[in-house]
Structures are given as structure tokens and as C-alpha cells.
Amino acid sequence: MAAVANPDELEAKARQLRAEANALEKALDPLTRSARGSGWQGSAAQQFQSDVGTDQ
Numbered sequence: 339m340a341a342v343a344n345p346d347e348l349e350a351k352a353r354q355l356r357a358e359a360n361a362l363e364k365a366l367d368p369l370t371r372s373a374r375g376s377g378w379q380g381s382a383a384q385q386f387q388s389d390v391g392t393d394q
Contacts, residue, residue, distance in 0.1 A: 378386075
């Protein structure tokens with residue numbers, strides 16, 4: 339027997355997930371802005387870029 343989706347439960351879950359996503363974005367925003375503003379140079383940066391395959 340297949341499960342039947344309850345629209346009210348789905349909407350409540352969607353609201354919860356949106357709220358959690360917004361909270362994560364708010365928490366990560368200062369870190370993201372800080373990381374964008376800093377330059378990473380040297381052998382560790384070169385090794386990481388080589389491992390990841392990026393030339394930034």
C-alpha cells in the first residue's frame with residue numbers, strides 16, 4: 339500500500355526547511371564574505387588548487 343501525502347504536513351515541512359535554510363544562510367554569510375575578501379597564497383594554496391583542479 340502506497341503512502342499518501344498529507345498536504346498540511348508537506349506545507350509545514352516546507353516552511354520548516356525554508357526557515358532552516360534561511361538560518362544557515364544567515365550564519366554562513368559573514369564567513370563567506372570574509373573568505374571572499376582574503377587572498378590565499380603560497381604552497382598550501384597551490385597544493386589545494388592542484389588537488390581540487392581549480393586555477394583561481
